[in-house]
Amino acid sequence: MDARIKILPDLVMKRIAAGEVVERPASVVKELLENSLDAGASSISLIVRDAGSGLIKVVDDGCGMSSEDAALCCERHATSKVYTSEDLETISTLGFRGEALASISSVARMEIVTCRQNDSESSRLIYEDGSVVERLKTAPRRGTAISVKDLFYNQPARRKFLKAPSTELRHIISVFRHIAIAFPAVEFELIIDDERTYDLRAADRKQRILDLLSSAQAHTFIPVEKTIGSVSLQGLISRPGSGRKSKQNQLFFLNNRFITDRSLSHAVMTAYGTRLSRNEYPDYFIFLTIDPSRVDVNVHPTKIEVRFLDSRLVYDTVRRAVADGLRTPAVVPELQLVPGKISGARRAAARMRNPEEMGQLTLEAQRQAVGSAPVVDFRSGSRERPPFWQLHDTYILTQIKSSLVLIDQHVAHERILYEKALASLEDKRGISQQLLFPQSVQLDAGEFAVLTDMLPYLNDIGFTVREFGKNTVIVEAVPVTMKNGTEKELLLDMIDMYREESGGSDAVTEKIAAVYACKAAVKAGDPLTLQEMASLVDQLFSTKEPYFCPHGRPIIINLTLEEINKKFGR
């Protein structure tokens, strides 16, 4: 059979981004896994010992190599993936440089066992310092197994620079995960020091991601999808407030290749905007498909950075896909919506671009009962089913068709007040309740300075705060939306919070609105009457974003009957 691997002509060679690809064990893992994928494997095992410095072995069931190719594959610039300069314009394989095996074989002891579909035997080649030192024939087994032992054995300096085994292992696992996510249809197995760490069946993209994450995160994803011009995007993003604290699941894939791109990360974060709380990092898995001729992956030897011809378009596609995703009703955990009539959600539905899709909460019957009934104790369970329950004076519970809805009373109220305050700041028509007993508030110099900054905005929201002698102010009126009687505490809290939040990129008005909303809202632990609960829910559904508080925490959690049934083993 013909040797398919050729040595690239000089001209092509020169056009390839030069540089070292084997920096650490994880780089070897990446190159070997990519080769297996390029070989069309449907099942790949990765075996690692001693964090990769002892052994890295990749076994695939791909196309294999002829014995001639096997002898050639560790030459520099030996590749079967591109032959001409034109090929470089339309790269559809992960590898194209013909460099990886050459580099690896020169810094480790390597062994290749490979066999094509109809070969009667496997070729086994042992390399040392980049050259074949032994050739054997063994029983046929389709596919290729490449073992890399004693990495950097001949380069003591590099070996010394390896990080702690745990760090190197972490890098290996992250490379493995990225590749496993990019190729969900391929089975992957990872064996670390004889222990099987991952065993991934062929799956679709979402399932593969869920298989890799802890099951606790499973419910928190929103699918996104968008095509603009030549750019199409699919992906999963986490709901704001899912409480992620690390960036390790912020991944972009371009044509099945894991890439990093700061401008695209920025696009995602812009779309999340204020929905995220401080130090919250959403998870996202974004898969871009772009004609290979419109991207240049030949920028960096590790191919992890790419260049987009239409970078603006790609940026916009990402930002809009995420923004749209965050706006869909699916953002409420599993909210099952039924078409129906209710008064509470009517205003909300009217605002919704697609009310049918959104459906309406069937609260009507429940709302009729609101009024005279006493606060119902959730534990005691009364005979008639009450419309709302308050759980631990913190959550409002109610039912909609086929599920239980939990509403966090504080964040719900916060969302309401936030939007009110923002509107007042905009039209400068905050409505004030005048106080019978104006409150004088004594501040320290620092607080007073902060308050002076805030004053015009506070007055727009509906406060009437007057300076009254040294570091003292008098509160004569408060926004009508404020709870009775907490003027002084509220003012002090707001000053504190405003001071902490300074910096930040939000507009002052947004900050003021957020600070006011957070501090003036009912707190967890405040008992509410049925009437108050009903009115809160009503108002919540007339806000623009009933599902997330200004800090990005979820307001509504939906527990479907299905889930509950499952828990009870029905």
Add this chain to the structure above:
Amino acid sequence: MKFSINQSTLLEALQNIGRVVPTRSTTPILENILFDLEDGGLKITGTDLEVSITTRVPVEQVDTPGSIALPARVMTEMIRSLPDISIQFELEENNKLKITTDKGRYHVSGLSKDNYPEQPQFSDAENFTVPNQLIARMLQKTIFAVSSEELRPALMGVFLQIMPDEFRMVATDGHRLSKIVNRGFKAEVSPLKMIIPPKAVQIALKNLEEEGDTELTIDQTGLQFNFGNTTLYTRLVEGEYPDYERVIPRDNDKTLTVDRELLISSVKRVSLFASALTHQIRLELSPNQLLVCSEDLEVGGEGRETLDVEYDGEPMEIGYNANYLLDILRHADTEQVVFKLKSPVRAALITPTAENENESFIMLIMPIKLG
């Protein structure tokens, strides 16, 4: 402990006691009521630690005295569901109470009296007597304005003040205020001030007979109403009541006189179109005419009604919380009411057109400044 009692007598007592028993408490023992069988009858007590009620009910066939704490809800439900027959109670071993009727036998698990909070004791108490009608009227005219804001505890009660020549009550939540003063009644007691929690006021109003007098016992920390067979004890709210006299305006020079019922029904209708968040309505005053209006910018609803009134001031627009205004109007008991006004950001003074003998009654409402 063994006795029998009529279902209706017992149920009435249990329902009254039930008014203080908390439905959910971090101290579960409070969800119980205490039965004390004494020589004179059965004493039933309920408490939430702030307010306690004790009622004595007559029983038949008194056996040995004894006590037990019983779950309030179960007992009340149980007794409620029986017809008006005689019911036998007998305390058995292990705090089990056997309830027997001619048809059935039930066992309720109780707790020993030791678990139940002790009744508060008075020290240096004084007693005085007030006419039921007087105290009921004054409590009714003030309780609605009590604050529910825990951050300002002193406002969370009706302020009662006894001076040598007057008896007064005040309540305010900082947005409205009600003050009623009676000069005809002379209490045989040294001058005193106290703040009574609203729960006690409500229960007192339920227990006050229409006629007759009620004896009150008071010391530094508590107040007790002695209503015949029932005593109601409440701890007093601690704290200094604010200087309300200072905020009552003296120079409101514009006078609006309006038919009370007409205004109530106008405000009720118009407020249906007010924002659910603010309940804000607007009064537009012009000579002898009052326009009551509201709009909800979000839903796009609006309401307007015109009323013929007596008004002599210059035209003015004032916003109010409709609920506050309605509360006030409902408590003024003459056909017409008088608003004394100054400006759209100052307190309005509302009074009935005629005063009862020896009485002065004013209410105050703070406006909502229109944006």
